[in-house]
Amino acid sequence: xxxxxxxxxxxxxxxxxxxxxxxxxxxxxxxxxxxxxxxxxxxxxxxxxxxxxxxxxxxxxxxxxxxxxxxxxxxxxxxxxxxxxxxxxxxxxxxxxxxxxxxxxxxxxxxxxxxxxxxxxxxxxxxxxxxxxxxxxxxxxxxxxxxxxxxxxxxxxxxxxxxxxxxxxxxxxxxxxxxxxxxxxxxxxxxxxxxxxxxx
Amino acid sequence: xxxxxxxxxxxxxxxxxxxxxxxxxxxxxxxxxxxxxxxxxxxxxxxxxxxxxxxxxxxxxxxxxxxxxxxxxxxxxxxxxxxxxxxxxxxxxxxxxxxxxxxxxxxxxxxxxxxxxxxxxxxxxxxxxxxxxxxxxxxxxxxxxxxxxxxxxxxxxxxxxxxxxxxxxxxxxxxxxxxxxxxxxxxxxxxxxxxxxxxxxxxxxxxxxxxxxxxxxxxxxxxxxxxxxxxxxxxxxxxxxxxxxxxxxxxxxxxxxxxxxxxxxxxxx
Numbered sequence: 001x002x003x004x005x006x007x008x009x010x011x012x013x014x015x016x017x018x019x020x021x022x023x024x025x026x027x028x029x030x031x032x033x034x035x036x037x038x039x040x041x042x043x044x045x046x047x048x049x050x051x052x053x054x055x056x057x058x059x060x061x062x063x064x065x066x067x068x069x070x071x072x073x074x075x076x077x078x079x080x081x082x083x084x085x086x087x088x089x090x091x092x093x094x095x096x097x098x099x100x101x102x103x104x105x106x107x108x109x110x111x112x113x114x115x116x117x118x119x120x121x122x123x124x125x126x127x128x129x130x131x132x133x134x135x136x137x138x139x140x141x142x143x144x145x146x147x148x149x150x151x152x153x154x155x156x157x158x159x160x161x162x163x164x165x166x167x168x169x170x171x172x173x174x175x176x177x178x179x180x181x182x183x184x185x186x187x188x189x190x191x192x193x194x195x196x197x198x199x200x
Numbered sequence: 201x202x203x204x205x206x207x208x209x210x211x212x213x214x215x216x217x218x219x220x221x222x223x224x225x226x227x228x229x230x231x232x233x234x235x236x237x238x239x240x241x242x243x244x245x246x247x248x249x250x251x252x253x254x255x256x257x258x259x260x261x262x263x264x265x266x267x268x269x270x271x272x273x274x275x276x277x278x279x280x281x282x283x284x285x286x287x288x289x290x291x292x293x294x295x296x297x298x299x300x301x302x303x304x305x306x307x308x309x310x311x312x313x314x315x316x317x318x319x320x321x322x323x324x325x326x327x328x329x330x331x332x333x334x335x336x337x338x339x340x341x342x343x344x345x346x347x348x349x350x351x352x353x354x355x356x357x358x359x360x361x362x363x364x365x366x367x368x369x370x371x372x373x374x375x376x377x378x379x380x381x382x383x384x385x386x387x388x389x390x391x392x393x394x395x396x397x398x399x400x401x402x403x404x405x406x407x408x409x410x411x412x413x414x415x416x417x418x419x420x421x422x423x424x425x426x427x428x429x430x431x432x433x434x435x436x437x438x439x440x441x442x443x444x445x446x447x448x449x450x451x452x453x454x455x456x457x458x459x460x461x462x463x464x465x466x467x468x469x
Contacts, residue, residue: 041394078392084408087293087295088238088294
């Protein structure tokens with residue numbers, strides 16, 4: 001979807017919540033919170049992430065060429081409980097090829113167990129190297145990837161890249177996408193904990 | 201706001217000027233496989249013949265707004281068509297609409313507005329009165345249409361729910377098919393949108409059936425789930441008589457039910 005329409009739609013939302021004055025500015029207008037963001041995952045984000053580089057599609061593509069680890073925290077599709085039994089429900093997730101997908105890892109208030117699982121798994125994907133370039137993304141106006149970048153910095157990663165345009169920006173530049181499954185370790189842990197990975 | 205939009209507009213303009221690769225066929229095999237599996241789920245083992253002669257589909261190659269993507273299904277020989285199915289392959293709930301036409305309906309042109317979640321093939325499938333299935337497809341570039349917030353609070357979006365308007369587009373001449381556009385006010389919440397005030401997902405609530413009759417004869421029945429846009433707009437064909445009424449009945453997933461009758465005046469000679 002075009003940024004203009006997105007801005008128009010979210011501007012309507014922003015007017016509705018005029019008390020949160022900072023949100024009314026437009027995409028990328030929110031100030032950086034001190035720590036992780038625990039507000040609505042889908043709303044205007046900041047345009048910066050202190051300690052990380054904010055990247056566009058071309059820069060993200062260059063980083064991928066150089067072997068960056070791709071962390072997608074986009075949400076899994078939620079099945080409406082009212083969907084008729086006969087309706088076809090076939091969710092799938094398209095992402096940048098080669099990404100590790102952590103649905104539900106975006107919120108700022110993960111449980112300590114979730115946080116530990118996430119950290120261990122991400123470190124594993126980075127081969128234990130804190131200097132490995134790490135690219136975090138989901139979709140525009142999604143705090144999940146901002147939080148993920150913030151977490152990586154907190155865990156000591158030195159080369160953190162936040163890609164706010166995410167899968168949508170990637171797709172809209174006509175780059176290839178692939179259908180991927182949730183990261184197996186993350187999904188297994190979520191299942192064991194009884195928490196559906198679908199939680200955003 | 202104008203000031204805020206200016207750089208955006210400039211960026212969009214620049215993006216429009218940028219050269220787009222002629223073909224962006226990413227993993228075509230995976231997309232074909234997706235359709236094969238959906239086709240089996242929706243139509244079982246029945247043969248679905250690929251054609252452009254029976255049914256055609258008009259959709260934007262690149263949608264301006266992924267939560268309002270117009271689709272137009274056309275059939276060459278409306279009298280031979282029993283039903284139309286619109287499948288947005290890569291949506292989580294891919295079957296956007298199943299339409300069955302009645303004796304007062306005309307399957308020549310059906311227009312709908314849909315949500316598209318990601319770049320996808322869209323299939324229009326026609327079933328003929330002799331039970332054969334025909335399909336045609338288009339690739340549509342749009343993304344993010346399913347999680348796009350409603351733009352207003354939940355309470356605001358529910359206000360006036362079920363209000364209907366009908367506009368007959370053609371001069372009505374008995375015995376000659378006419379097109380009409382139906383608008384129903386309904387948020388069609390798909391359960392994937394977040395309320396910006398309560399910070400919670402708005403529970404799914406969407407229109408599941410729309411039944412339209414003309415002088416008590418069926419025009420069409422439409423079954424839908426979460427892929428129709430907010431405030432559904434449906435353009436359809438019907439066969440008017442000398443004088444008549446169109447009756448619309450809509451039902452949603454919370455057992456909301458709305459009916460409205462519209463007079464259809466014919467052209468006086």
